[in-house]
Each structure stands twice: as C-alpha cells, then as structure tokens.
Amino acid sequence: MLAFIIKRTINAIFVMLSVTFLAFIIFQFVGDPVRQMLNEQATQAQRDALRDKLGLNDPFLVQFGKFVGNAVQGDFGVSFRNQQDVMTMIADRFPATFELVLVATFISIVVGMPLGVLTAIRRRSWYAESLQFVSIIGISLPSFVVGIGLILVFSVWLGWFPAFGRGDTVDIGWWSTGLLTSSGRMALFLPALSLSLFQITLVMRLVRAEMLEVLRADFIKFARARGIPARVVHFRHALRNTLMPVVTMTAMQFGGLIAFALVTETVFQWPGMGLLFIQAVTFVDVPIMAAYLCVVAFIFVFLNAVVDMTYAIIDPRLRGSEQ
Amino acid sequence: MANLEHRKPAAQPTRLQRFFDGDLWWSFKSHKAAVGAAIVLLVLIVTAFLAPVLSPQNPYDLSSLELWNAELPPVWIEGGRLPFLLGTDVQGRDIVSGILYGTRISIIIGIASVAVSLVVGILFGLIAGYFGGWVDNLLMRIGDVLLSIPIILVAILVSSIAQAFLPPHLREAGVAAVLVLSIAMYSWVQYARVVRAQTMVERRKEYVMASKLVGTPARRLMLKHILPNTMTPIFVTATLNFGLAILIEATLSFLGVGMPPNQPSLGTLIRIGNQYLFSGSWWIVLFPSLQLCLLVVAVNMLGDWLRDALNPKLR
Numbered sequence: 001m002l003a004f005i006i007k008r009t010i011n012a013i014f015v016m017l018s019v020t021f022l023a024f025i026i027f028q029f030v031g032d033p034v035r036q037m038l039n040e041q042a043t044q045a046q047r048d049a050l051r052d053k054l055g056l057n058d059p060f061l062v063q064f065g066k067f068v069g070n071a072v073q074g075d076f077g078v079s080f081r082n083q084q085d086v087m088t089m090i091a092d093r094f095p096a097t098f099e100l101v102l103v104a105t106f107i108s109i110v111v112g113m114p115l116g117v118l119t120a121i122r123r124r125s126w127y128a129e130s131l132q133f134v135s136i137i138g139i140s141l142p143s144f145v146v147g148i149g150l151i152l153v154f155s156v157w158l159g160w161f162p163a164f165g166r167g168d169t170v171d172i173g174w175w176s177t178g179l180l181t182s183s184g185r186m187a188l189f190l191p192a193l194s195l196s197l198f199q200i201t202l203v204m205r206l207v208r209a210e211m212l213e214v215l216r217a218d219f220i221k222f223a224r225a226r227g228i229p230a231r232v233v234h235f236r237h238a239l240r241n242t243l244m245p246v247v248t249m250t251a252m253q254f255g256g257l258i259a260f261a262l263v264t265e266t267v268f269q270w271p272g273m274g275l276l277f278i279q280a281v282t283f284v285d286v287p288i289m290a291a292y293l294c295v296v297a298f299i300f301v302f303l304n305a306v307v308d309m310t311y312a313i314i315d316p317r318l319r320g321s322e323q
Numbered sequence: 324m325a326n327l328e329h330r331k332p333a334a335q336p337t338r339l340q341r342f343f344d345g346d347l348w349w350s351f352k353s354h355k356a357a358v359g360a361a362i363v364l365l366v367l368i369v370t371a372f373l374a375p376v377l378s379p380q381n382p383y384d385l386s387s388l389e390l391w392n393a394e395l396p397p398v399w400i401e402g403g404r405l406p407f408l409l410g411t412d413v414q415g416r417d418i419v420s421g422i423l424y425g426t427r428i429s430i431i432i433g434i435a436s437v438a439v440s441l442v443v444g445i446l447f448g449l450i451a452g453y454f455g456g457w458v459d460n461l462l463m464r465i466g467d468v469l470l471s472i473p474i475i476l477v478a479i480l481v482s483s484i485a486q487a488f489l490p491p492h493l494r495e496a497g498v499a500a501v502l503v504l505s506i507a508m509y510s511w512v513q514y515a516r517v518v519r520a521q522t523m524v525e526r527r528k529e530y531v532m533a534s535k536l537v538g539t540p541a542r543r544l545m546l547k548h549i550l551p552n553t554m555t556p557i558f559v560t561a562t563l564n565f566g567l568a569i570l571i572e573a574t575l576s577f578l579g580v581g582m583p584p585n586q587p588s589l590g591t592l593i594r595i596g597n598q599y600l601f602s603g604s605w606w607i608v609l610f611p612s613l614q615l616c617l618l619v620v621a622v623n624m625l626g627d628w629l630r631d632a633l634n635p636k637l638r
Contacts, residue, residue, distance in 0.1 A: 011467075018468040026484060133356065137616075140623040142570050144577050145612045148597055152605055163601075259473030263574055267597075278578055281483045293480065297472050304471065 004312050012305040017068070019297040023290035024067045076291035081283050086291045090273055095175050096166055097272030100264070101257045103179075103192040105250060108199035113239075113246065115200070116207025120215065121234050132208070138201035143260065147194040147267035154190060161190045164269035191268040195261060199253060206249055210242035244314075251307045255300030350632040357628035364621040367614075371426035378420030383585070412595065412607045421592055422614050428588040429618065432502055433569040437561055440507035444514025445557070449545045451515065452522025463519070466512035474509045478571055481505035483580040495586070502581055506568050513560055521553035559630045566622035573615055589615040 058066075070076070076086040119128040155163035167183035169176040178184025214220065215238055223233045262274025269275065273292060280288035342348060351357055370377060411417055451459040469477065482505040489497040525531060526549060534548055575581035576590025577597075584591055589611050596608030 014464075015468050015471045019472055022472075022480070026480065136624055136627055137620050140566065140570075140620040141616055142573055142577075142619065144574060145593065145616060148593065148600065148608055148612060151600060152609070156600060156605070256473050259476050262479075263475070263578065266578055278479075281479060281578075281580060284483075284487050289480065293472075293476060296476060300473055301471055 001312070005309055008305055008308050008312075012301050015301050016294075016298060019301075020068050020071055020294060021064065023071075023293050024064050026290055026293075027067070027286055071294055076294070077287045079280075079285055079288055081280075081285045086287045089276060089288065090291055090295055091174070093271060093273045093276050095177060096270060097258060097261050097265070097274060099178060100188065100191055100195060100270060100272060101254065101261055103188055104196035104199060104257060104261075105254060107192055107196040108203050109246070109250065111196075112200040112203025113207050116204040116242075117211060117234065117239060119204065120208045120211030121230075123212070131204070135201040135205055138197055139205075141197070143194060143198060144263050144267050146197050147191070147264055150190045150194050151267070162187045163190070166271055191264050191270050194267070195257065195264045199257070202249070202253070203246060206246060207239075207242055210245055211238055214238045214241045248307055248311065251303055255296070255303045258299055259296045347632060351628070354628050354632075356624050360621040360624035360628070363617060364625060367426060367618055367621065368430060371423055371430055374420070374423035374427050378417065378423045380417045380420045383424070412599075412604075418606060418610050421587060422589070422611055425587050425589045425592050425611060426614060426618065428499075428582060428586060429569050429572060429590070429615070432499060432506075432572045432582075432588065433565050435499075436503045436506040436510070436568045436572075437565050439503055440509075440511040440564070441514055441557070441561060443507065444511035445518050445550065445553075447511065448515035448518025448553075449522055449550065452519035453526055453541065453545055453549070455523075459519070462515065466515055469509055469512055474571070475574065477509055478505045478575055479578065479580055481508060482575055486580065498581075498583060498586070502572055502575065505575075506571050510564050510568070513564065514557060517556045517560060518550075518553045521556070522549050525549045525552050555633050559626065559633055562626035562629050563623065566619050566626060569615075569622065570619055589618075 074087045078084060079086055079089065115131060119131050122128045151163045154161045162183075165187055166178050167185070167187035168181040169178045169184055170180045171177075178188055220233060220238060223237050224230075228237075259274075261270075261272060262277055264270065265272045265274040266278050273295070276288060277292040279285075280292070351361075375381070412421070447462050451462045482501050485501040485505070486494075486498060489501070522545075531544060531548055534544055539548075572581060572588060573590030573593070576588050577594045579594065582588040582591045584595060587595070592611035593608055593615065596604075596611060599607050
C-alpha cells in the first residue's frame, strides 16, 4: 500500500518536473530578459553585470534548479506587460475559473446521471435511442461553437442572459464570488452550461454503460425476484454501484475542465485564469504563460494522483495489477 | 454466411469484391447513421476540394472583394442577393466560398496531423514493443508525461511559441506545419500504446519466431509481419483522432493561435464572425459553425460505428 502511494507520488513529481522543464524551456526560448530590462544606451559592462546578477551565466541545470525552486514557492516573476507579480494575478483570477468549473461539474452530474439511468433502463425505447444518438453529437460539438450558439440564442435573440463578464461579485476574504448576487448567477449560467455540455454527455454515456453492466448481475435478478419495486431496484441497488466510476471520472475531469475552461472563458469574456492566459499568449507574456501552465498542470496531476491513491485504498485489486 | 452462395467457386475474388462481400460492408450497409455520416462526409470532402470550381469567388484574392457587397444577409432574407447564397462578411467576402476553402484547410490539417502522428506513433510503438528494455521505458514515459498535461494547453503553447519564432518568409507556409505538429505531438502516444501492446503479444508468436530463425532482419519483421496485425485498432483510433484533430485545429484557430485570417480555416472564420455577433450579422458566424459541427459529427459517427463494427467482443 505504502509502496504504491510512494510510487504514485514519485510519478506525479516526475510529471510536474517535466512540465516545469517545459515552462523553463519557454523562458529560454523567448528572448533575452536583459534586453528587455535595460535601455538602449546600456554598456556591455552593465549588461554583463546584470546577466551575472540574474544568474544567466550559470550552467543550464543550475538555472533550471533555481527556476524549480522559485516555482515551488509560487514565484514566477513579474509580467512582462504590466510588471505585476504573476502569482498574484493568477490568484486573483482563480475564483472565477473555479466557480465556473464547479457549477459546470454540478450541472453535468445533475443532468447527466438521470439521463444515463433513463437510457439504460429504457434501452429499447425511442427516446433512449435518440438520446444515445444525440450524445454522439454532444461529444462532437466544439465547445466554443456551443458557447457562441448559446450567446446567439439566449443573449442576442432572446436577451435572457448576459453574454459576457461575471456580473456583480462579493468578496469573502480574498475569494471573490459571483454566486451570491443575482446578476452573478445570471452571468454564470450560459458559460457553465456551455462548459458542461460535453461533460453531460460523458456522464450520461458512462452511467448508461455501467448501469447496463450492473443490471445483468445476479443480485439485481434476485432483487427483482424478491418483488422489490423496479424503481427501488434501479435507483437504490443498481445506481449505487455505478457511482464509483462516475465520481472517479468527475474528479479526473475536473483538472481537464479547468484547462479547457480557457476556451469558454474566451467566448464569454469570463475574467478567469484562462482568459488571462490567452491574453498573455497574444502578447507573448512568458511569465504568465509559464505560471498558468504550471498551476493548471499541478491541479490536473494532483487530482489524478489523489484519485488513483483513493482507488488503491478502496479497491485492493488495483494494487496487485500495478506491479 | 450468405456471401458464400453468390461467390463463384472458380474465379478468385478481387480485393474489392472481397471487401463488398465482407462483414464490414454488411455492417456498414445495415447501419443507417453510418451510411448517412459517410454520405455527408463524402459531400463535404468533395465540395471542399472542388472549392476553386464551385465557389463564386476566390476569398484569398483581395481584388475580387467589393466593399459594397459587405455584410449582405443570406438570399432568403430581405437585402440578400445572388450569387452570395449565404451572405457576405464585412469585407464583402462570400460566406459560401469562405466555408468551402476553410473546410479544405481544416480537412488537410486534420489528415496531415493524423498522418504524422500515425507514422511517429507506429514507429515508436513498434520499436518500444519489439525491443523492450530501456528504449521502451523512455518512449512510454515521454508519452505518459504528454498525456498527463491537458491536450489543449500543450497545443496552444507549442503553436503560439513556434509561430512567434518563425522567420517572416516562412510564416505563410509554416503556420500550417506548426499546427500539424502541435496536434500530432499529443496524439502519437495513443497509436504508440496500441501498437506497442499488440507488438509485445505478436513478437512471442511462432510465426515471428520462425521468421526470426530464417534470419529476417528486425526492420522487415516489424513492418511486414507484426505491423499488419496491429492495424485494426489503429484504424479505429485514427478515424476518431481525425475528428479530434479537426476540433483542436478549429479551437486553436478560434483562440487566435491557429490559421491566420488570410488563410482562414473554419475556426478562423468563426473567430472573425464572432466579432460581429452583436451587430446583427449572425450569418457570418452561424454558417461556418454549422459546417464545422457537420464535419466533426460526421467523422465521429463514422468512427463510432467503425469501433463497434471492428470490436470482436460485440460480434
């Protein structure tokens, strides 16, 4: 058990190191910071002095070591564009992204699970078959097209929801939330829906597949034979056994959604980390790009590792197969 | 076995005949969604590659654009007129022509990135599976790392940074190549994993052993003997990845790190149209979006059917 946890942690650290290395390479690639920090008239001696001071003459590995050291402490330097501390900028934007992803995940479970159960227990009915058919379309639709479509219909034509921004927010400590004001909730609705659509179809297909598997099991037949009502069999006996994979997938997708939210944020001009990143990409603002990459990758890798470990604790069979 | 009856015993059936007699074709014919998707896809591909013939205007030729044709609505709406069937954008560019040329770019980039990742993935998978040991470890760890970073991030970073450093005279041609590479960089891992797993099974089988004894070189063993036996799952993955590649390309272009406005793919067209969403010119964004959806849905539906049809467990 312990060996597995250690192994999984080392694996996660290795992945994070590789990601940091990628971020570091970006820094190396993009221009000479000395030229950006000194003016045109600076002498060669001044340049050399600054190079020395910044540690740019150190061996490659030493520089990388320093970069990792700083990154671990959350220090990615200042933005090239507006000279603010990068980590503060990202932390300011984090609540917006987090709330968006949280609500999207919530929607996907609340909508996706019943649909999955329905398509599994009424497998041959016309609505189950058409839902299954529609779900392929749902998986194929590009998320930004869905967002634009929602804006076109609900903002431009019907005028029900705002098309951009976050509405009014309330500060609770350093966390700014849009969930407590009605304009914040209205603004959240379309982006969250557009982000969750893909997720809904994923949850639905997963629940359906798992339900079909479980419904074939002997204990379900036995429960039916005992005369337990179908509703109880389906929801209490069968659905409960499909929850585990759904929870796993939701947790694993959460990190991916945080990364993918950047598309939704661009469509809806949602002031989250992703929008910050895309704006930084346009201006080749490397510190922000590198910091965002590391932060998102960390969330992603961390969640995956936690899910794997939880699984190993709950299900001992997995420990053996890891060898 | 209905196909046994109408096969003439004497003549050896050609490859094409065998295909039309086979299970795959039968399964295809009886699957309505797959037939529909195939027809749609065929129409999209043919019209896209006939774009120079079919479209009323060359959207790349700035001299053919007339500003008084700008922002015309589709013909069935008051103010629209032929030949601008679906209207024009703010520069007077015909939407239909833009879509046809854009689809062509999207399809080419999709095919190219699938091809690149196929070649790289198959090669690495064969090498890793056949030789094993540290080569296998190294290649698979690289793949693991790539798969543990969200795909969209990698693609955005690679494509934006590579584009910033393209020398100006290469920028026109280079952008597409950069896009292809940034998409392929991620998806080769899937092929490599599939091929590797299959190769590890195959290389222990007797026919490979026998061939080895005769002295067949490793390269020939891998390509001629083992590779053909790994092709079925590869085929399915490639189809589904083709849809994914088109999607990623469109997303990158939409975010502004993909194809530039002077060589617009469908994603670029949607990005441009998105700016006029609130000015009432909804057709600039709507029709390219619909075309993109149609393309990806058709590819994925075909891939979905193929996966089920080739899956031995479902037979």
